[in-house]
Amino acid sequence: MKYWLMKSEPDEFSIDDLQRCTEQKTAWQGIRNYQARNFLRDQVSINDLVLFYHSSCKVPAIVGLAKVSQPAQADSSAFEPSSPYFDLKSDPNAPRWVEVELTFIAKFVNQISLKQLKADVNLADMMLVTKGARLSVQPVKESEFNYILSLCEH
DNA sequence: GCCAACGTTGGC
DNA sequence: GCCAACGTTGGC
Numbered sequence: 122m123k124y125w126l127m128k129s130e131p132d133e134f135s136i137d138d139l140q141r142c143t144e145q146k147t148a149w150q151g152i153r154n155y156q157a158r159n160f161l162r163d164q165v166s167i168n169d170l171v172l173f174y175h176s177s178c179k180v181p182a183i184v185g186l187a188k189v190s191q192p193a194q195a196d197s198s199a200f201e202p203s204s205p206y207f208d209l210k211s212d213p214n215a216p217r218w219v220e221v222e223l224t225f226i227a228k229f230v231n232q233i234s235l236k237q238l239k240a241d242v243n244l245a246d247m248m249l250v251t252k253g254a255r256l257s258v259q260p261v262k263e264s265e266f267n268y269i270l271s272l273c274e275h
Numbered sequence: 276g277c278c279a280a281c282g283t284t285g286g287c
Numbered sequence: 288g289c290c291a292a293c294g295t296t297g298g299c
Contacts, residue, residue: 128296128297130297154295155283176298177298178297181297181298252279253281255281255282255296
């Protein structure tokens with residue numbers, strides 16, 4: 122069992138959108154960064170747990186929990202010319218980008234803001250709060266994950 | 276909207 | 288393979 126943090130702009134796709142999806146599942150498409158892609162492709166496994174993070178919004182925060190319900194497969198949006206994620210260089214015979222499927226688990230009543238995360242000495246080493254951590258798919262240590270969940274339950 | 280910090284591209 | 292120019296992310 123591994124733990125991840127995945128970012129989404131709530132204007133594009135929020136935790137509420139995930140909860141409203143059919144069967145509360147969605148294809149996590151549009152990752153166009155090689156380091157993030159490599160995590161998705163090589164390390165993210167079915168049943169891994171995912172902290173859902175809202176970025177580029179008024180209060181950036183960890184807002185909920187999801188799980189990986191399907192492992193990596195070709196990101197079909199890369200082949201759709203009408204998609205904002207279209208990538209001419211992704212060959213269907215050798216897909217450059219991958220997607221996973223996420224399933225909603227919970228929306229946190231106590232959302233943990235970036236400000237709060239940064240101020241917490243217990244999370245000083247968390248990738249999200251280290252300088253310049255722009256990765257949209259990040260590994261989270263088990264200790265960090267459990268600690269964050271404990272904050273959300275307060 | 277600004278801009279720092281990264282990431283990518285492409286000429287050489 | 289270097290690196291300048293350009294593009295993107297994302298907090299503020």
